[in-house]
Amino acid sequence: MFAAGLKCPGCGSSNIVDDDLYCQAQLVCVDCGSVVSEGTLADDPVGGTDVSYSRTTAVTKKPCLNLIKGLERVKEMCRILRLNSEIEDLALTYFRQAYQQESFINVTLQRKEVLAGCCVYVSCRQRDWPITLGTISSLLDADPTLVGGVYQEMIKILNIQAPFVSITDVIEAHVQEYKISAQHVTEELAEDSKVLTKRAVALVELAGDSWIVTGRRPLPIMMAATYLAWQSLNPNKHRLKLSLDKFCHLAKVQKRKPAVMRITELKEVLCKLGRELPWVRETVTQDNVVRLVGDILEHRHTLLTRALRTHETAMQADCPQASALNSPTEEVTPSQRSESRDQTADASSALQLCPTDRTENQEGDDSHQTEDPEPNWGVRVLFAPPCVVHAKRRRVEPPPVQNVTGDEEISDSEIDSYIRTPQEARAFALMQKAVSSSGSGNS
Amino acid sequence: MDDLALERYFDDSIANDPSYMVEEELDLQSSLKQSHESRTNSRNSSNLLGETETSGRLGNDLDLSFLPDDLGNQSSSSTVPATAATHQNAELDVLEDRGINLDNLHGMAVVKRQVTVNLGSERNASPFCPMTPMTPMTPMTPVTEKSGIIPQLQNIVSTVNLGCPLDLKFIALQARNAEYNPKRFAAVIMRIREPRTTALIFSSGKMVCTGAKSEEQSRLAARKYARVVQKLGFPARFLDFKIQNMVASCDVCFPIRLEGLVLTHQQFSSYEPELFPGLIYRMVKPRIVLLIFVSGKVVLTGAKERAEIYEAFENIYPILKGFRKQ
Numbered sequence A: 001m002f003a004a005g006l007k008c009p010g011c012g013s014s015n016i017v018d019d020d021l022y023c024q025a026q027l028v029c030v031d032c033g034s035v036v037s038e039g040t041l042a043d044d045p046v047g048g049t050d051v052s053y054s055r056t057t058a059v060t061k062k063p064c065l066n067l068i069k070g071l072e073r074v075k076e077m078c079r080i081l082r083l084n085s086e087i088e089d090l091a092l093t094y095f096r097q098a099y100q101q102e103s104f105i106n107v108t109l110q111r112k113e114v115l116a117g118c119c120v121y122v123s124c125r126q127r128d129w130p131i132t133l134g135t136i137s138s139l140l141d142a143d144p145t146l147v148g149g150v151y152q153e154m155i156k157i158l159n160i161q162a163p164f165v166s167i168t169d170v171i172e173a174h175v176q177e178y179k180i181s182a183q184h185v186t187e188e189l190a191e192d193s194k195v196l197t198k199r200a201v202a203l204v205e206l207a208g209d210s211w212i213v214t215g216r217r218p219l220p221i222m223m224a225a226t227y228l229a230w231q232s233l234n235p236n237k238h239r240l241k242l243s244l245d246k247f248c249h250l251a252k253v254q255k256r257k258p259a260v261m262r263i264t265e266l267k268e269v270l271c272k273l274g275r276e277l278p279w280v281r282e283t284v285t286q287d288n289v290v291r292l293v294g295d296i297l298e299h300r301h302t303l304l305t306r307a308l309r310t311h312e313t314a315m316q317a318d319c320p321q322a323s324a325l326n327s328p329t330e331e332v333t334p335s336q337r338s339e340s341r342d343q344t345a346d347a348s349s350a351l352q353l354c355p356t357d358r359t360e361n362q363e364g365d366d367s368h369q370t371e372d373p374e375p376n377w378g379v380r381v382l383f384a385p386p387c388v389v390h391a392k393r394r395r396v397e398p399p400p401v402q403n404v405t406g407d408e409e410i411s412d413s414e415i416d417s418y419i420r421t422p423q424e425a426r427a428f429a430l431m432q433k434a435v436s437s438s439g440s441g442n443s
Numbered sequence B: 001m002d003d004l005a006l007e008r009y010f011d012d013s014i015a016n017d018p019s020y021m022v023e024e025e026l027d028l029q030s031s032l033k034q035s036h037e038s039r040t041n042s043r044n045s046s047n048l049l050g051e052t053e054t055s056g057r058l059g060n061d062l063d064l065s066f067l068p069d070d071l072g073n074q075s076s077s078s079t080v081p082a083t084a085a086t087h088q089n090a091e092l093d094v095l096e097d098r099g100i101n102l103d104n105l106h107g108m109a110v111v112k113r114q115v116t117v118n119l120g121s122e123r124n125a126s127p128f129c130p131m132t133p134m135t136p137m138t139p140m141t142p143v144t145e146k147s148g149i150i151p152q153l154q155n156i157v158s159t160v161n162l163g164c165p166l167d168l169k170f171i172a173l174q175a176r177n178a179e180y181n182p183k184r185f186a187a188v189i190m191r192i193r194e195p196r197t198t199a200l201i202f203s204s205g206k207m208v209c210t211g212a213k214s215e216e217q218s219r220l221a222a223r224k225y226a227r228v229v230q231k232l233g234f235p236a237r238f239l240d241f242k243i244q245n246m247v248a249s250c251d252v253c254f255p256i257r258l259e260g261l262v263l264t265h266q267q268f269s270s271y272e273p274e275l276f277p278g279l280i281y282r283m284v285k286p287r288i289v290l291l292i293f294v295s296g297k298v299v300l301t302g303a304k305e306r307a308e309i310y311e312a313f314e315n316i317y318p319i320l321k322g323f324r325k326q
Helices: A065-080 A085-100 A109-126 A133-140 A144-158 A167-176 A193-209 A218-233 A237-241 A244-251 A258-274 A290-298 A300-318 A320-329 A335-347 A356-369 A412-416 A422-442 B003-016 B020-026 B028-038 B045-061 B072-097 B105-125 B168-174 B215-231 B258-264 B306-322
Strands: A016-018 A026-029 A035-038 B152-161 B178-180 B187-192 B197-202 B206-212 B239-251 B279-283 B288-292 B297-303
Touching: A065 A085, A065 A109, A085 A109, A085 A144, A109 A133, A109 A144, A133 A144, A167 A193, A167 A218, A193 A218, A193 A258, A193 A290, A193 A300, A218 A237, A218 A244, A218 A258, A218 A290, A244 A258, A258 A290, A258 A300, A290 A300, A412 B215, A422 B168, B152 B215, B168 B178, B168 B187, B168 B197, B187 B215, B197 B215, B206 B215, B215 B239, B239 B306, B258 B279, B279 B306, B288 B306, B297 B306
Parallel strands: none
Antiparallel strands: A016 A026, A026 A035, B152 B206, B152 B239, B178 B187, B187 B197, B197 B206, B239 B297, B279 B288, B288 B297
């Protein structure tokens, strides 16, 4: 065998051979016979070589250590979350399958651990066990973005589907985390877990109906719901004074920043409903709505109907002309369409959405009249997703050149404007050299 | 079956529900469904089938002299009840599709009753329309009316082969609008002002052009880049220009219940609010990916032709309308 790239120090030839004498490795030059290098017996690693004899001659492939470790991690997580054996078995199967795939076999140990967490997550969802990705991330102590990425990849590779988990299912498990019962805190601040859960569920349902939940991360909403539920169950001055920060500290839960905004949004919805309470004399504001939460939640369906009706009459009073103007100009075709809409509108009176005829009329109105190119239907409706109500003002780009055929003549002057003059090019080259030399000088 | 009863039935059908013949030609299945709903007496479907077929045959032998001369209106007005009937069916399907628990079950029942009543009344009111081959049938409007919203193209990505190897360092030196950082990316990034686009030019001579708002603009921009490279002294040509991707967006102007959409269209949708606020809908035909947001804004991407985008939006619009009211 020729050892490549080596030169004999004696004669300079590259004709070097591997010559094992008495199991001692030697590199010998063929031409002059001098030994280029040799391994001494004393150089053998202590305790035998890294690769043992049995491993090199093994017939069946043993599962790699990391796979075993990963499976143990899956079992551990299932035990912490107190999942049943069915979910555990499913998670183990998924982990074994995913581990063999090439996108998960040669990756960092952290990624493999995150994969274990994702397998547990998917199994929970497929077996109707409500759990959020946030819980898994905190269990793994990993970045939620990383967990999300691994989750998406795993789903794609294993070609599985995970049914959607709704927030009303998760809230019950979420409230259990809060250490707010009588044994943990003082009498005035304590609350029974079952009662708290019931009210938090009602609040989350209300949030879902009024477009606060869709598209948002569930954890901050659940935190806001729990906080408001706790405050409203016994609205004494101690509870009302306690901020979200202190509440989370008290309940030994990690605070989420967006929860503050969710609390405001939820209170706004409660205010809108609170105004419809017939026995309330004073104006309902963000400060005093917490006391009324119990009543609002109890009668929320009726209050929703009333609020929608009040809103409709208010809108009608505002622009009676607009509706008259638009009935002839409505380009929507056949009478069947408005007919069917009226039917459904009459039928589902209890639930919230915008009064459809109203908004469509006003939309048409806007597009005719105002310069504002995007009619914001969100401000005209009682309940709308907050991203619509507080729409970002987009920079209006100048309208593009119309009627471009793609085969027009391209003027030389335009092309020349994109090319440097020779002087410019020279100056640029000099400048680049100067910058690079100074950079290399500094570094 | 009893002959007398059969005759009685024929007399009945000709007098009252002549549009049976219309239904027969258009959609036998839907007519069976409608007749089931509107007629209270229970007849099994095979019986009905036999009856409609024979009634059709009999109709051809009938004296048609009482028909008005002008048949243009007839054909169009006859399509109206058919459209209405099938529309009501679609309406029912949509109502059933919404697997979300409706608080107002009473309302649901009311709707169903009203719909069936309408079906019945419309069938009685429909005028008679013969099935003679001379009668020109105006093309029927699609079952669901058009949305009236046109998605606006936002970005076009295209590729072209300039057909000759390029010296990127030279280009970066000689061109004003070029940037080249070989350690970061192995291509020159060039921009032009009109149409406002960016191009990635590789040393093999291949080029990617992005940022145009229409196919023609993309082509014009690619030609301009090729001209710049030509002016710099390379024998650039303009080979295999191809549009690779088109992105469009639009606004349906009503909020959408993404949770409901993911429940009913599970095999196409992926909605993970913890990861991304929008729902990712992978339509199979045409093969387009739609990002649907709660605000009603929809982004369509993955198209190679403009028609695919319009088709995809017309496909998704009725689905979204179904999730308008909870």
